[in-house]
Amino acid sequence: MKIVIWLILCLIWGTTWFFIKIGLEDLPPISFAAARFILAVIILAFIIFLQKIPLPVTKREWKLLALTGILQFSVNYSLVFWSEQYISSGLAAVLQAMITVFGLALAWFHLPDERITWLKIFAVLIGLAGVATIFIEQLQVNSFMAFAGCVAIVFGAYAAAHASILIKTYGGKIHPASLVFGQMICGLLPVILYALIKEGNPLTFNWTLQAIISVLYLTIFGTIAAFWLYYWLLSRIESTKAMMISLVTPLIAVIIGGIFLGENLPPQTLLGGVLILASIGLIVFRKNLKPKTETKTNRNRFEADEVTNHRPLITKN
Numbered sequence: 001m002k003i004v005i006w007l008i009l010c011l012i013w014g015t016t017w018f019f020i021k022i023g024l025e026d027l028p029p030i031s032f033a034a035a036r037f038i039l040a041v042i043i044l045a046f047i048i049f050l051q052k053i054p055l056p057v058t059k060r061e062w063k064l065l066a067l068t069g070i071l072q073f074s075v076n077y078s079l080v081f082w083s084e085q086y087i088s089s090g091l092a093a094v095l096q097a098m099i100t101v102f103g104l105a106l107a108w109f110h111l112p113d114e115r116i117t118w119l120k121i122f123a124v125l126i127g128l129a130g131v132a133t134i135f136i137e138q139l140q141v142n143s144f145m146a147f148a149g150c151v152a153i154v155f156g157a158y159a160a161a162h163a164s165i166l167i168k169t170y171g172g173k174i175h176p177a178s179l180v181f182g183q184m185i186c187g188l189l190p191v192i193l194y195a196l197i198k199e200g201n202p203l204t205f206n207w208t209l210q211a212i213i214s215v216l217y218l219t220i221f222g223t224i225a226a227f228w229l230y231y232w233l234l235s236r237i238e239s240t241k242a243m244m245i246s247l248v249t250p251l252i253a254v255i256i257g258g259i260f261l262g263e264n265l266p267p268q269t270l271l272g273g274v275l276i277l278a279s280i281g282l283i284v285f286r287k288n289l290k291p292k293t294e295t296k297t298n299r300n301r302f303e304a305d306e307v308t309n310h311r312p313l314i315t316k317n
Contacts, residue, residue, distance in 0.1 A: 005233050006284065009226060009245050014252025016222040017089065018260060023214030026206040028199040029081035034191045035202065035215050037073060037184050040223040044181040047224075055178050062182065064170050068163040069187030076163070078191055079156035083149035090135030093250035095153040097131045100124050102161035103243040110169045114238050123282035124240075127247035130275030133268050134254055161243060167231060168239050176231035180224065241284050251276050 023032055048055065056062055084092050101124055107114040132139065141147050163183075171179060195202075205211075234242045251273050257263040266272075 002233060002237055003285070005229050006237075006241070006245065009229055009233065010248040010252060012221050012226045012229075013245060014249040015256055016218055016226075017093075017249070017253035018256045019214040019217045019222070021089070021257075021261070023211055023218070024084075026208045026211040027214075028195075028205070029085065030078060030191060031195040031199045031202055031205065032211075032215070033077050033081050034188070034195045036218045036223060037077075037188050037191065039215065039219040041181065041184050041188065043219065044177060044184075044224060048177055048181060051177075053175050053177050056174055056182055061171070061174060062186075064166060065174075065179065065182035066186040068166050068171075069183030069185070070190070071159040071163040071166075071187075072183055073187030074190040075159040076156040078194065079152040079159075083152045083156075086143070086145040086149035087141070087153070088135075088138040089253075090138030090250075091141075091150065092153055093253065094128070094131050094135050094139065095150055096157050097128055097246050097250065098154055098157040099161045099164075099246040100127065100240070100243045102158045103164060104240050106162055106165040107168075107239045110165050111239065114240065119282060120240055123279045124244075124247075126275050126282070127244065127279030130272040130277075130279060131247060131250050132272075133275060134250065134266055134272035136268060137266060157246075164234060164243060165239055168234050171231075172235050176228045179231050180227040244280055244283055247276050247279060 108116045258265040
């Protein structure tokens with residue numbers, strides 16, 4: 001089941017690049033992102049109300065959601081959309097894949113059971129090499145603004161990775177829908193303000209059918225479904241395995257672009273794809289050699305009562 005969800009997330013986030021690209025033909029970038037998340041908040045509010053999903057109640061939980069919401073939505077998404085004005089989508093994909101590198105390092109500090117190993121380092125480096133191989137022709141940085149865009153993407157990748165690690169460490173008891181809803185409530189205000197100040201009144205935008213379909217897809221699948229499934233998965237597998245998704249999505253995006261947008265597949269796509277799949281195989285699909293000696297995952301500090309009540313914790317894959 002976890003592998004199926006992992007693959008579904010790769011497919012969803014791999015196709016979001018396609019809808020972002022066609023949506024940006026009609027809509028300004030930050031307003032486009034804001035529209036996507038505002039609609040997601042409205043839909044999630046109805047789902048939470050109808051299904052009576054509990055919202056966080058403690059100040060500590062809301063502090064967690066505020067911090068991770070700013071990191072994930074205010075910082076990461078805004079920087080990604082802003083940076084793609086100055087650098088190619090291929091270079092953005094390579095730099096965004098740094099999420100896995102930052103996640104590996106941050107997990108070592110926050111999650112005692114997720115230690116850095118030479119195998120993990122080797123696998124992540126192979127995956128990054130695979131992504132870079134696919135987009136090797138797009139890795140040029142020709143201006144100061146392009147360099148600034150690269151720095152912004154890397155910082156955004158760090159923010160996204162840090163948000164995921166904090167959620168895994170401290171947010172295990174919060175329902176995934178409440179997690180996404182709370183994060184967006186806390187993280188959207190800066191995005192909305194920037195969009196209104198810099199890009200103007202959204203009612204004056206070119207709301208074509210193509211733009212509307214793009215917003216709807218990114219809202220329903222790219223945001224609500226994807227983050228709901230991602231946080232469900234993150235609580236059940238190692239964070240490194242979950243964040244390896246960022247290595248697969250550029251490969252899927254290239255293939256989708258070739259099929260539906262008529263873009264030429266780079267000749268080195270096959271080699272890059274093999275490297276990425278090898279990386280994933282070493283981390284995600286590799287079976288534990290000694291399952292009997294595997295320790296239980298001390299996933300977050302809010303799960304101590306599960307041990308005392310003799311409810312089994314979910315162990316690492």
